Amino acid sequence: MKYKLIHKTIYKYPSLVTGYQSLLCLEPKTMLGQECESFQLDIDPAPAEIVQRTDFYGNSTHYFSLHRPHTELSVTATSLVQREAIADVKMNPAITCKEAKDLLAHDRSLRIKMLEYMLASPMVRWDEEIVSFAKDCFEDHRPLYDCVKTFCQKIFVVFDFTPQFSTVNTPIKEVLAAKKGVCQDFSHLAIACIRGLGFPVRYISGYLETLPAPGSAKLQGSDASHAWISVYIPQYGWCDFDPTNNLVPGSRHIITAWGRDYSDVPPMKGIIFSSGQQKLKVEVDVIPLS
């Protein structure tokens, strides 16, 4: 499947902004199963320089700064992405939870490689209460892959997708208590539980093509950036799961970046120099081309 991806962010400031420093994490990855054929950034007003960099996790970031006083800023990232339909690939790794745990405990080089995704991270910490939410889904003798799937289904069933409920900084505990949130909250909760049980898991930032209701046309700017998780199944590899939609990500999931949690890969962050307020609007389009 080929997609054209447009991610447009507009900031409006009532009072003059004299300086802006920004770090973007918007460029889709090129990796097995996904190829980013082109990526273009349009920033208005134009910055003096845009600096591309590959971060610690191998994600592509773009830094820019603006010094011309302005009251409006727009950042548009446009990319063409070819995505293989991985969902069709038959996946049923048989390694059980117990076997996985043993490997992670005793295979030193595996452990070193995975430790980054097994420890607590800035936005993901857990306690017994959080982990106990997942415990019934993970049984030692069952395949780890199946357990994660069961667990994601549990999140999907128990939780309500409620956009206004949470912010970037809503703690996992609050989400767990309220049983509602958005994709980022569900991903963080899932990561906390899975790490709490001793398995490596990372946070994926990307996009999901949404399908319009049957019979109606798709609205422009109606797509959104999305988040899901990837669990490392020893002797098999990284496997993606989308707890928000209870599915195994396939050709409609486009990967931008991964890290320990959201704080490693926010799509856009920045610092403005101004004394006033700010407003922002984000429009995302995931347009299938073939």
Added chain:
Amino acid sequence: MFTEATANLIQDYKNTLHSYDEVLDSKGVIKPHWMALFANLQRLGMDDLVQRNQEVIAKLKENGVTYHVYESAEGPARPWRLDPIPFLIEQKEWREITLGLEQRAVLMELILKDLYGPQNLVKDAVIPAELLYANTGFFRPCTDLYQGKGPVLSLFAADMSRGPDGRMWIVDNRTQAPSGSGYALENRLVTSKLLPELAEGMHIQKLSPYFGGVQERVLSLSERGEDSSNVVYLTPGPRNESYFEHAYLSSYLGYTLAQGEDLLVRDSTVYLKSIDGLQRVDVIVRRIDDDWSDPLELREDSQLGVPGLLQAIRKGTVQVMNPPGVSLVENHAFLAFMPNISRYFLGEELKMPSVATWWCGHAKELRYVLDNLGGLIIKKANRKSKFPSIYGRMLTAKDREILKRQILRAPHDYVAQEEVSLSTTPSLVEGKIVPRNAALRAFMVSDGEGGYRVMEGGLTRSSSVKDRFVVSNQQGGLSKDTWIVSDELERRNEKIKLPGLTVAPKQVSLPSRSAENLFWVGRYCERAMGGIKFMNILVNVLNLDRNFAGTSKPDHIKVLLQTLTHLTATRPGFLEGNAESMDPYPEIIDVFINQGRVGSIAASITYFLNAVGSVRNQWDIEVWRIIDQIENGYSLTQKSEAVTKHNVQKHMDSLYSNMFTFLGVVAETMPRDHSYSLINAGKLIERILGKLTVIKYCFCLQQQETAQEELVEAVLLNQHLLVNYRQLYKSQMHMVPMLDMVLLEKAHPFSIVSMLKELDECLKSLPRTSEKERLNAAGKAILKALSTVELADVTQLALVYGGGERQRLVDLLERLSDLVKQVSVELTNLYFSHSFMQHSFVIPKEDDEI
């Protein structure tokens, strides 16, 4: 040979010892250098020593040496405490110690380069992977700052103490912003000035080669060379615990003291915002912790850092010493692995041991720790966690179980250390020389070629309480000068170059924020002085006329009271309610001393002192002495019931003359640069506004003849013109000649026209910010004000209209006042920056529609 002590001082001291002490060697014999020091102490005598100690305390206070203690009842700034008795280490032993310290610094450098690079220490199982990935000092965005050829760790400090076996042990490492070297320097200066006799017969190594080494290192980092490079000393600001040191060292080393908001990244280059415009920065000596350095890529809520700094470092346009990310090796767990790391990198054993440390992430060590909690100190491996060090022996059986459970939940987060015992050293406590536990911080600077230069001295801290091992500044310990001594002068082969210390440093740009603070030093100083001056005149008048109590007051007193309320903007004051019949003294005293009241003299003095403290590197030692006196005088007024109707003038006089002296010393000692012009501009603007207000409210309405005469006299006094006036007009107090004098007397510095002219000169000496306009907006406003006052016709101004108002006078004064206020606004726009840092939204919310 060291001189032998003949008297019993040292024997008396020896008799008090109950633990191992610095003065004794392993056989219990007194070390010769301590013998020499005690001989000198003996010669000085205890009485003199105690006396000198008082002088030391006074000197440090006078020099403004402070160390901020967070959450202290006495307020944050605590005077630095220095024990007059130094800490001595013999030269030969110090050579050994130096080798151990150098090796430690080299290892830290190697660890940093490895862990931010190939991570062989982890891959080859020298250290567990948790030391990297669970380390909050490991900053992922910093990985590409460590790839260069040169050393990354320029500054390093290590805390040491002497173990029972007589060897020095390393107990802690400081890499990110090692503090203390400035205090060590100040300790040395004060000790050698006030206690020169103590060094008789001993040769003491100098501290200056270390600071020369720092300057050389900075210079070698700068690409543009000595003459054009711009070095900034980056401080978190006046609220930081060691701000004194930041100001002190920056001025000693010749670097611009700056806060994060003074710097700006543009085109991946760091600039200093100065009143001369943007100045490119080559090297930053960083005193801000790692995570606060760049809010764009590190800790997002930091208001202290410079957004974009990491990008500038990556691009190589700026060098930061030490680079962000060095706190990686401050993690306590490394101490447990240092012997292995040393063998791995250097193929040699540690030359100086570390305090025994166990990392709980390994099963065997964990078991040992859990079984031996009673004799250990438990810490979190990550220094930044709020978890306090826990002394196992002080726990109850129940608490010990709780701690065990806590450790077992995340063993890799914990380390245990053997409880360190410290040697004791002679200390002066309550007039007696007694043994107190002490620890020493040593300072190192990279020589740029893989080696380190160790300061020949250090910062010794001792506990003020007997048998206490905690010797932190935060907990009220004493500091000591540290002497590396020998009985013969050591011949040095290496020649030390001290750039910048001998050559006069180039004119340093004034950061905009400092510029603004200087301006407000001038304004608040004059605001307080102008208020006191007028209040004093008022109290004099009141004292002459006390019979009004209970009945109505004479008209001129009413006017003066109301003018005070206008001048200090402390409504309602004497403007409303029962002002007519109330006793004026309580209100006057309140306006004088109530610090919480907006407009009070006390509030102005507090703001003044804050502004002075924010630009402390600007002040000469003479200035500090006066500031200290102002502080003392001010705190006297803040004691409860201290200021009464009867002594209020005494307090006012003393504060006023000290603040006058402040202005005088500033005028005598400060170079005539931008700093001086800004203080002066602030002072003049405030003074003109104050005098205009007093004239306006004294004369806006016509008064009876006698009342008017009293007011004329008061206003002349308020502008220091009464003597002049009397010489010309004798005792005739009339409106027209008075107005002529207060407004237009060119020969007198306190007339409005003279003050405006002086202000004009001040503005002209400030840098021009734009070439296009010959006269900037501030200059234009002042020109308008000058011509307005010079064109004034004083006879017309004195005229009274229908309702008894002097409309023309009021109009003129208000116009002048508006123009002068405009000058202040324009100065702010021209030279001081006013936008602040905030985060843009990072995640969209549905309701954030435009």
